[in-house]
Amino acid sequence: MIDAVGNPQSLLVLGGTSDIALATAQKYADQRPLRIILADRPEEQERLDAAAERLRKTGSTVSILTFDARKPETHAEVIDKAFADGDVDVTLIAFGIQGDNEKGWTDVEAARAVADINYLAPVSLGVLLAEKLRKQGHGNVAVMSSPAGERARRSNFVYGSSKAGLDVFFSGLGYALEEHGVKVTVVRPNFTHTKLTEGMKAAPMANTPESVAEVIVNGVRKGSPLVYAPAQFRFVMSILRHVPRAIFRRLPI
Template sequence: MKDATALPRSLLVLGGTSEIALATARRLIARRTRTVWLAGRPSPALDRAAEQLRSLGAQVRTVPFDALDPGSHETVLEKVFAEGALDMVLLAFGVLGDQAHDERDPARAVRVAQTNYTGAVSAGLVAARCLQAQGHGSLVVLSAAAGERARRADFIYGSSKAGLDAFAQGLGDALYGTGVHVMVVRPGFVRTNSTAGRPPGPLATTPGAVATAVELGLRRGSETVWVPGALRPVMTALRHLPRALYRRLPL
């Protein structure tokens, strides 16, 4: 059985245009990764991402994937796994939504939940089954510190990430001892194009910093990774703060 915590030679990215995912792929290519699958909705952005990774020396292929079409997930992922064993699946798709608008439009709020949670449940279960069938590999799930405790400013997004986080932790427990390693990554505010114009938090980070943390977590065989690490005690304190006090915070 292969070591599930070694850096991967082959990588499947679910959410192939994610800035965090691409930063992670670049870092892993610089270390050991030689084959990359980028799964996402067909677009010029997906094609550009593939070309960028090819320029780093990796063999890169794209595959159509839609988080909002769970009926297709089994077919798409099994097709990729049929091409050869995969050492790592990075579940990196998600949307922030717009809290002010989404509160007034339940359909928009549901779309956030379906993308971040139900879409991830579907893809995560299929990926886990494929990894377990081959007997090794890592499933890395991009969660968020926002899922640790819902905030007034983004409770729709936060609740979807809370569901994803609990799902991934439970999946990791279910797969313990099978040779499949599940790692949950909880970044705080990440400076990306999708967060441009939003006020960053005091512990804001970058896609590159998240990529570094993912690599370190894989080397250590970590099950949970906070980015930056200082978020762990901060969010632990906030999680246990009495609700009456929590409501007074400018969050």
């Protein structure tokens, strides 16, 4: 259960080598030792081991699980194992790929990879999580979405389409789980300096993993259904949503 000041006693990270996810786990662990489950692909074992060792220095108990976003047959097993030792207070869904937009709309396999990893896998895991959380009667889910899903842009519409679907699913899941004592927080960070964006030109109002982690932790604590990082980016997107299409399609974004 989450304690009186809003700190969880257990954290499940799906995408356990994500820079933002690890910064979030570190922030929780710095506030109080907790039980942490890091889950990611078998190929990430070395990075998972290093992350686990670092988090254990806070006094937290850290375990590692493997699953593959593109292999649905691994999804039920990883969720079952994550809940095997007790309730999970906070789950962070933090895996995803950017993909090459030009290849994404001209190559079927490239398009499927983005859709499978960024949308289909989170939906699969979200359904499995919902079953566990309904039974335990409490918990929080935070899922990494993106402002790219709010309106199609020429530069990243393949990625944006996957995040749009994820965003709507988890926003709706929050409505469905509310009566069961479960909160869902959709996180829309602006450009963040991570391994996912390495080599890309930084956008204005760029984040660090630590600044996004701060937003996630505060959003979960408040039970916010939607948060932006940075917070003021909410107003930027509100303006962009209402820019006429003829003008919007010519903006260098």
